[in-house]
């Protein structure tokens with residue numbers, strides 16, 4: 828029985844759709860973490876309030892530099908509270 832010699836198309840992967848992305852506000856930065864402002868197209872659970880971060884809502888994704896797979900999606904205000912809680916909140920300078 829002839830075997831189909833199907834070639835593995837290789838490691839081609841469709842490119843991830845470009846997502847809107849911008850730098851996080853300065854107050855949101857935390858040493859050791861990559862914090863980004865993202866408008867997601869998926870739902871996530873915010874570890875701050877344990878509620879859903881709804882798709883399409885601009886929020887923050889917090890990525891530990893040494894464990895990028897442990898990224899978490901936070902409501903912007905929940906991340907602000909978290910930073911306050913751990914004493915790392917730097918309020919934005921007055922304009």
Ligand SMILES: [Zn+2]
Pocket residue numbers: 873874875876877878901902905
């Ligand atoms: Zn939240």
